[in-house]
């Protein structure tokens with residue numbers, strides 16, 4: 001069909017990363033027409049780049065029903081946006097564009113779970129070798145990052161220009177608390193209140209399941225007197241920050257509650273917030289007994305998290321449920337604007353998780369996967385031959401194979 005021709009065409013272009021600052025400038029100045037013109041090219045480019053990569057997945061994964069379903073959603077959405085390729089941006093078209101974006105966003109709302117299901121289907125029907133596992137890890141990081149970025153673009157357009165969407169109405173509502181939002185970006189995101197919010201919601205789940213929960217201690221580091229009275233603000237997407245913090249709190253709480261299960265005193269979770277010239281750092285420290293280094297390495301692996309599927313029917317495991325895809329996805333949210341999320345654990349004591357965010361909105365650029373020759377080479381290559389001793393002790397982690 002001619003979809004594949006259009007895919008070839010649009011995948012030749014690299015996605016154009018925007019910084020948070022550009023998103024803001026765009027939100028303040030750009031007209032709906034300008035946004036429309038940008039998106040009708042940029043969305044197909046981003047979609048085509050990742051769709052080309054889906055096509056490179058191992059055949060047996062591509063044959064899984066869930067993966068086929070996801071791929072079909074992408075094809076449909078790609079075609080729907082191409083409908084606007086040659087249309088004049090008159091008010092009717094602009095409105096139709098908005099409603100198509102809403103439709104597309106809804107269609108893709110379960111992509112993460114569906115892809116995870118596809119990986120499960122593969123594991124249940126095939127032996128997955130370590131090369132396949134490595135490819136899947138590489139792919140899912142890029143695929144989910146691409147999805148985060150596409151949803152960001154769609155959300156910004158909808159929030160800014162769709163009068164139909166409740167967000168659009170809410171944010172234009174008059175009132176004393178004039179919105180400091182531009183789309184889903186908060187220009188004065190109060191980090192401390194996001195931390196408290198995520199803590200309270202995780203604590204609610206924790207209390208439900210364990211009938212108790214660790215306290216929160218919050219430290220804000222201020223380097224000079226002037227700053228002292230104000231909380232640390234940042235220009236950021238609060239929903240992304242909330243997502244990461246909620247995930248980390250759940251993990252820390254579970255660790256603390258399980259580790260101290262014989263006592264009724266639970267050491268608090270400490271969160272420290274600091275602002276440097278380059279980064280804003282958020283460190284969450286628990287005394288939940290920590291995890292081994294070999295486990296730490298695994299916590300960001302999709303295949304590992306999918307592994308010991310806590311029996312889905314077992315309601316017992318739901319409340320602070322295991323390491324689903326929560327950590328790898330949270331790290332993608334951090335990396336999306338060139339931040340990071342790292343874990344550092346002392347086995348036998350506790351774990352620190354650090355979220356880094358760029359302090360300057362013009363440095364907070366989107367980090368986007370691009371499809372090119374190097375990408376296809378990656379999927380074809382085998383793993384490097386080991387050149388350190390003792391790799392055999394890491395079997396299942398790394399595999400020694402002859403590079404071809």
Ligand code: W6P
Nearest residue numbers: 251252255288290351353
């Ligand atoms: C743990 C394991 C973990 C993962 C992520 C965040 C915090 C923690 N604490 O023991």
